[in-house]
Amino acid sequence: MDITQVITKYRRYLLVQPPMMLLLFALSISATVFTDLIVHRTCLVTLGINETECLILHNNSSSAEALRINQIVQPYTSFILTSKSFIESTWPSCLSLFLGQWSDKYGRKPLLISGYLGIFLTYFLLSVLSAWNISPWYLLIAYIPTAFLGGLSILMLGSICYITDITDNDERGWHLAWLDASINFGLLFGFLIGPKIFEMYGYSTVFSIATVSCSIAVLYIFLIPETIQSSNSGIYNIFDLTIVKNLINTCIKKREGFDRLLIWNCIACLTFLLIIIEGNLSIEYLFTSARLGWTVKEFSIYISINIVVGIFGMILGTKFFHNYLGFPEAIVAVISLISAAGAILVYAFTWKSWHMYLSLMIGIFSEMCRPMIRAILSKAVPSQDTGKVFSLATFIETLLPFVATSLYTYLYAHYMPPLYPVPVWFLSVVFYIMTIIILIYIQKRLVKSEVSHVSPLLEPNDSFTYNSL
Known part of the structure; x- marks a missing residue:
C-alpha cells in the first residue's frame, strides 16, 4: 500500500516536525552559550588575560x-567561529550533491537518521x-561528526x-511554513531555558541537556x-558520480514545461536569504554585547521574544496574505x-x-519568505526530481555559511x-533588496506561464516507484 494513503492529515504534523523541534531546542x-564559551576560553587561554x-x-x-x-577578544573569537563554519559547511555541501537524488530512489529516512546522529x-x-580548561580551538573537534554525517543541511533536505x-x-506551502514554525518553537524553548541552566550549572550541563x-x-x-519504498538500502550507490551528472542534467537540460530560469531564481533567493541568516547569526550576540553590554541572559530573552513574534507573524501572515487574501507565494515573500x-x-x-525590540515589531512578518519560496520551487519540479533540485539548492546553501560568516565577521571585526x-547591517539590506527584485521577476514569470505540470526528466535506470501525492 502507498504509504501516503495511510498518513492521515493530522499525522502529517507529527512526522518530521517533532524531532526537528527537539533538535532546534538543542x-x-x-x-x-557556545559563543560565550569561545569568548571566555579565548580571553583566558588564548590571550592569557587573567580570570578576574x-x-x-x-x-x-x-x-x-x-x-x-x-x-581585543572578539576579533579572535570571530576567526574561530569562521573556522567552525568552514568545518560544518564543506563536506556536507559535497554530500548534498549525492544524497538528494539518492533519497529519491532509496528513501528519506537514512538522510534524517544520519543528520540527527x-x-x-x-x-x-x-x-x-567543555569541562576542561582547554584552548577554544580544541572545541571544534566536536563538530567533525556533524560535518561527516551531513548535519543540519542534510536534515533540512530530507525533511523538505x-x-x-x-x-x-495546495497544502505544501502551509506544511513547509509549519515546519519552520516547529523550528521556531524549538528555538524559543531553548533560548528561554538555556541561560537559566547556564547560570546555575555551567557549560557542561547545557551541552549534556542538548x-x-x-x-x-x-x-x-x-x-x-x-515514503520511498526500495528493495535494497543503496548504501554502496551513495557516491555514484552519475548521480551528480543526472542532477546537473535535471536542472539545466531544456524540456517542455520545465522553467529552468524559475528554478535558478528560486535557488538564488534562498541563497541570499541564507547568507543574511548565517551572517546575522555570526555577529548578533557579539554586536549586542559590544553595543549594549548584553549578557547571555539578556540576549536570550531578546531572541526568545523575537521567536515568539516570528512564529505569530509567520502563521498569521501566511493565513491572512496567502490563504485569506489569496496573494501568490512570491508576493507574500516580498511582503x-x-x-x-x-x-x-x-x-x-x-x-x-x-x-532592538522595536525591530521585532517592524520585522514581524520576516519569517514567511523561505517557506513561500520553497513552495514555489517544489511546485516547479515533478515529484521524481524533487530530491535532485533540492540537492542542488542544499549544496549551494551549505557552502554559504562559511562564506557568509567570513564576510560578516570580517566587516564586523574591522567596523565594530x-x-x-555599524556598516555590516547595511550589507543585509542590500541582499534583501536583491532578493525582492528577483521575486518580482519570478511573479511576473509565473503569471505568464503555468509551472504546475512539468515533464519529468526520465533516466535509463529510473525504474523504481515514487510514492508521492
Whole structure:
C-alpha cells in the first residue's frame, strides 16, 4: 500500500516536525552559550588575560573595561567561529550533491537518521570537552561528526523532501511554513531555558541537556514511516558520480514545461536569504554585547521574544496574505522581505536596548519568505526530481555559511562598535533588496506561464516507484 494513503492529515504534523523541534531546542539552548564559551576560553587561554578581567564580560558587561576587553577578544573569537563554519559547511555541501537524488530512489529516512546522529555525537563531545580548561580551538573537534554525517543541511533536505512526498501543491506551502514554525518553537524553548541552566550549572550541563534532546530525536526518527519504498538500502550507490551528472542534467537540460530560469531564481533567493541568516547569526550576540553590554541572559530573552513574534507573524501572515487574501507565494515573500529589511535597518542605528525590540515589531512578518519560496520551487519540479533540485539548492546553501560568516565577521571585526552606525547591517539590506527584485521577476514569470505540470526528466535506470501525492 502507498504509504501516503495511510498518513492521515493530522499525522502529517507529527512526522518530521517533532524531532526537528527537539533538535532546534538543542541548538538554541547551546548556541549563545557556545559563543560565550569561545569568548571566555579565548580571553583566558588564548590571550592569557587573567580570570578576574575575563569575568568582567559576565559580571559588568556594559562597563568601559568590558568594551576594551571585547575589542581585543572578539576579533579572535570571530576567526574561530569562521573556522567552525568552514568545518560544518564543506563536506556536507559535497554530500548534498549525492544524497538528494539518492533519497529519491532509496528513501528519506537514512538522510534524517544520519543528520540527527551526527549532531547527537557533536553535543556529546561538547559536554565532555567543555569541562576542561582547554584552548577554544580544541572545541571544534566536536563538530567533525556533524560535518561527516551531513548535519543540519542534510536534515533540512530530507525533511523538505519528506513533506513534499506526503503533501499536494495546495497544502505544501502551509506544511513547509509549519515546519519552520516547529523550528521556531524549538528555538524559543531553548533560548528561554538555556541561560537559566547556564547560570546555575555551567557549560557542561547545557551541552549534556542538548545531547539528551538529540538522542530522543534520533529514537523518534526511527519510528516514522518511509515514503520511498526500495528493495535494497543503496548504501554502496551513495557516491555514484552519475548521480551528480543526472542532477546537473535535471536542472539545466531544456524540456517542455520545465522553467529552468524559475528554478535558478528560486535557488538564488534562498541563497541570499541564507547568507543574511548565517551572517546575522555570526555577529548578533557579539554586536549586542559590544553595543549594549548584553549578557547571555539578556540576549536570550531578546531572541526568545523575537521567536515568539516570528512564529505569530509567520502563521498569521501566511493565513491572512496567502490563504485569506489569496496573494501568490512570491508576493507574500516580498511582503516578508520588506518587513525583514526594515528590522535590519533598525539594527544599524541601534544605541538603546529598546531599539532592538522595536525591530521585532517592524520585522514581524520576516519569517514567511523561505517557506513561500520553497513552495514555489517544489511546485516547479515533478515529484521524481524533487530530491535532485533540492540537492542542488542544499549544496549551494551549505557552502554559504562559511562564506557568509567570513564576510560578516570580517566587516564586523574591522567596523565594530563604538562606530555608529555599524556598516555590516547595511550589507543585509542590500541582499534583501536583491532578493525582492528577483521575486518580482519570478511573479511576473509565473503569471505568464503555468509551472504546475512539468515533464519529468526520465533516466535509463529510473525504474523504481515514487510514492508521492
